[in-house]
Amino acid sequence: MTKPIYDALALTLSYLFMALGVGIALCGAAWARSERGPRGSAAAASGAEAVGYLRLSRGVSKRLSKKELYYVPVEGTVGSGRACDVQLPSAEVPGKAARLTLTQAGMLLSPVGGGSVRVNGADYRASVLLDEDTQIEWGSLAFQLYLYDGAKELAAARPTPPLSDGVAEREEPSPRRLFRIKRGSPLNAAAADDKYESGGPDDPGEGPEESGGPDND
Amino acid sequence: MARWDMRERLVILVMLFTAALGMLAMLHGEPIPGDPVVYTADMNALLITAGMLIMILVGAYALPKRLDADPLLMTMMNFLCALGIFVQYSINPNSGLFHAGLYAVGSVLMVAVMSVARRVKTFRRWWLWIVAAAAVLLIIPLFRTVNNAHAHIPIQRNGDGLITMTIQPSEAVKIIFIVTLADMLSGHSWWPDTLAAVGFTLLCLALLVAEDDLGTCVLYAATALLMFFAATGSFSLLLTGVAGAGGAAAAVYKHTDKLKTRVAQWLNPFMRVQLDNGQMGLKGYQIAESLMALAAGGAHGLGYGIRDTFRYVPEYSNDFVFTVVCSQFGIVFALAVMAAYVVIIFRGMRVAGMARRRFHALMAIGATALLGAQTFVIIGGVINMFPLTGVTMPFVSQGGSSMLSCMALIGILQGAHARAGQDAREARALVEPDGGHASDAGAGWEARV
Numbered sequence: 001m002t003k004p005i006y007d008a009l010a011l012t013l014s015y016l017f018m019a020l021g022v023g024i025a026l027c028g029a030a031w032a033r034s035e036r037g038p039r040g041s042a043a044a045a046s047g048a049e050a051v052g053y054l055r056l057s058r059g060v061s062k063r064l065s066k067k068e069l070y071y072v073p074v075e076g077t078v079g080s081g082r083a084c085d086v087q088l089p090s091a092e093v094p095g096k097a098a099r100l101t102l103t104q105a106g107m108l109l110s111p112v113g114g115g116s117v118r119v120n121g122a123d124y125r126a127s128v129l130l131d132e133d134t135q136i137e138w139g140s141l142a143f144q145l146y147l148y149d150g151a152k153e154l155a156a157a158r159p160t161p162p163l164s165d166g167v168a169e170r171e172e173p174s175p176r177r178l179f180r181i182k183r184g185s186p187l188n189a190a191a192a193d194d195k196y197e198s199g200g201p202d203d204p205g206e207g208p209e210e211s212g213g214p215d216n217d
Numbered sequence: 218m219a220r221w222d223m224r225e226r227l228v229i230l231v232m233l234f235t236a237a238l239g240m241l242a243m244l245h246g247e248p249i250p251g252d253p254v255v256y257t258a259d260m261n262a263l264l265i266t267a268g269m270l271i272m273i274l275v276g277a278y279a280l281p282k283r284l285d286a287d288p289l290l291m292t293m294m295n296f297l298c299a300l301g302i303f304v305q306y307s308i309n310p311n312s313g314l315f316h317a318g319l320y321a322v323g324s325v326l327m328v329a330v331m332s333v334a335r336r337v338k339t340f341r342r343w344w345l346w347i348v349a350a351a352a353v354l355l356i357i358p359l360f361r362t363v364n365n366a367h368a369h370i371p372i373q374r375n376g377d378g379l380i381t382m383t384i385q386p387s388e389a390v391k392i393i394f395i396v397t398l399a400d401m402l403s404g405h406s407w408w409p410d411t412l413a414a415v416g417f418t419l420l421c422l423a424l425l426v427a428e429d430d431l432g433t434c435v436l437y438a439a440t441a442l443l444m445f446f447a448a449t450g451s452f453s454l455l456l457t458g459v460a461g462a463g464g465a466a467a468a469v470y471k472h473t474d475k476l477k478t479r480v481a482q483w484l485n486p487f488m489r490v491q492l493d494n495g496q497m498g499l500k501g502y503q504i505a506e507s508l509m510a511l512a513a514g515g516a517h518g519l520g521y522g523i524r525d526t527f528r529y530v531p532e533y534s535n536d537f538v539f540t541v542v543c544s545q546f547g548i549v550f551a552l553a554v555m556a557a558y559v560v561i562i563f564r565g566m567r568v569a570g571m572a573r574r575r576f577h578a579l580m581a582i583g584a585t586a587l588l589g590a591q592t593f594v595i596i597g598g599v600i601n602m603f604p605l606t607g608v609t610m611p612f613v614s615q616g617g618s619s620m621l622s623c624m625a626l627i628g629i630l631q632g633a634h635a636r637a638g639q640d641a642r643e644a645r646a647l648v649e650p651d652g653g654h655a656s657d658a659g660a661g662w663e664a665r666v
Contacts, residue, residue: 013241014517017546020234021553024296027230028560031223031289035567068450 051102051154052132052147054078054086059141061090072145074102074154077112092139102155105129107147109136224288228277231296232270238303239266241521242313261310265317269299272324284331285635290564293557294612294627300554301613301620304541307522308534312615319617323624330392330625334632335639338576339400348417351393354386355424366607368430387425387433388618392625394421394437395444395583402448403575414445426469431476432606436590438462443586444579447569476604483604503537504601506530511543511600518547534615536607539599555596558611562589568633573640581633584626591623 050071056064076085081095088097098117099110110127111117118137119128135142221229242262276291298320306313340347363369363383373382394417401414418441425434442462446455470476486501486508499505510527513519519526526544527533533541543551565585572578591608598605609619 010520011517013237014520014547016237017234017521018517018549018553020230020237021546021550023230024227024234025553025556025560027223027227028289028293028557031227032560032563032567034223035289 050148051151052107052145054088054136054143054145057135057142057144058137059092059139061092061141063089064141070143072100072107072147076100078109088138088141088143090138090141092141094138097138102151103129104155106131106155107145107151224277224292227289227292228273231273231292231299234296235269235273235299235303236266238299238521239263239269242266242303242306244522259310261314262306265302265306265313268317268321269295269302272320273299280328280631284328284631285335285638286331286631287564287568287634290561290568290627290630290634293561293564294624296557297554297612300542301538303521304538304545304613305534305615307545308524308541312534315617316615316620319620320624323621326621327624327628327631330628331631331635334396334577334580334629335635338574339403341400341404344397344401344413347393347397348420351390351397351417352420352424354390354393355421355428358386358428359424366430367428368433382617385616385618387428387430388622390421391433391437391587391622392629394418395440395587395626395629396580398441398444399576399579399583402444403579411449422465429473429475430607431469431473432594432608435594435606436587436608439590440583440586444583447582448575448579479604479606483601486601503531504605507537507540507599508601510540511548514544514547514551516547516549518543518545518550521545535609536595536605536614537599538610538614539596542613554613555592558589558592561585562592565589565630568630568637571637571641572633573637577633577636580629584629584633588623588626 051074052072053069054072055069056066070086070088073085076099077096078084078086078088078093078098078100079096080087080089080091080093084096086100094113094115096112097115099112101108101110107130108127109117109119109124109130111125114125116123116125117128118124119130120135121137130136130145132145132147134145136145137143239262242265243259273292273295276286276295277288280286280291281288302313302316302320305316358370359367361367361370363371363380368387369383369385371380371383373380375381397417398414401410401417404410418437421437422434422441425431425437442455442458445458446452470480482501482504486499486504488500489497490500492498506527506529510530513526523545527537527541530537530540539551539554542554562585565581565588569578569581569585572581588611591611594603594606595608595610595614597603609616611623612620614620
């Protein structure tokens, strides 16, 4: 093989490898882009098992931010203490304020330590079933509850709440559904199909579970 | 012409790249006696090429189908492994063969780690034993000195008593570190578990500093910081950690000559100084030679197999393998290699975002952070962006312990991916119209890890 031919071949191969490398990188990037995951993966890790979150909707506290999401697990405690599953670090929130449990009927909030909890402006000492968008208040702070897609489906597999054991129930069925399907949340794969969206007027699953019954103390 | 989907396009390109490199590697054969022009084909290169092509197909199609692996992660890893094997082969065929063997063993290890990672939910009861094992693994090398550090255990010597092969226990501890930290940070008992995680992290970092393995120490610290931040979402904790790491780095700098030398070399690599042997030489000899070899490659490289430019670079098959890649394939190709690492990192973060369990999400974040930090630290060191630390370039550098640990990290990511897929399927089963399997499927979500 003469030198010019060899040089030309070597140069061609150099460009070939360059083109292949660039092609591989572009194809890989295009593939990764086409299957992008949820935004904020690092933040999502702290809520990877959450069924929803609380968000500060009213009030000002040094260590609480309205932009921050306080993830709500299937079952756990809420309070300002570090041992709580949902930690709301504020002096206005008791160390261990309440217990949250996802049940078949919905999210159950049970005050602990003999205290009460203010839900939508009314005080409760017994367990109360929460609707989505419920305001839970401690002192001047109010938190709004949001539940992810799929939480309803997950709730179906949960035990029934002890309704006879002091759960405050609403006397009249509410026309509002228990869960509203929201998109863009970590659990939305479970309810991605439109056909699973609840909330139609003839949806047998929606229902009267919204709680009420102010304690008036 | 048939339209190919993204997977097919990528697989075809990676296979073309591997086959082209393999063909060039085959030209490394011996000349036929009596004929100065015709060379025998190098059969080892042929075997490696055939094996790599099969593994690329297995990684892109069979493993995703059978084990729910992520085909993009597998293909990008196989691209980097193929590059590593053939670059090592061009430096020294025996080294290339050894790297190919490690890749085969690493693939088995990756599948094993993946199978375990997707099934395990917690191993809380074994924490004490695991921490003790990690401590012992990091303490053993303290009593041996190899290359002026205490990070290796010699396992093979030649006839003259010179060490020819070592293992680096800190590479194995990487896996233990990530999995244990993820388990500790994913528990409900915030305070004692976090204290345990902090204690375990500080223990590992202290032992690594004692080993004088500062590069690995940086990787562990960066990974731990990211995992703590991901687990708590607390910026104040992150800033405290960064401040603590900065303080520790300043203290180590003040008391360690090695770090001072590295920083001085980084600041003035081309300064001429009097060396220990009395002759004049470059202050940052390694970096200076590396930068010159890197620049010699130009945009499209000098060609595969050409060793003239980097033969004066110390540790060119190990720490400075990125210089070899730049020299042989050019800067543009090297940028593409860096993009491949970026794709792996983004994909790892996607796996973390998909995970339904904190344990798997944190494991994925830890594995991604470690791979990303290692790549960033070594490439940044080679191009003199910051002081050079002795870590390897994942999948490409020579080094058995590193290659195996990197493949195990990919196994962790694949395990988390497989677990996320399984959880998503179970979640979908919950909303099936018949609802018959609802309670069974729900158990998967409900179980606290």
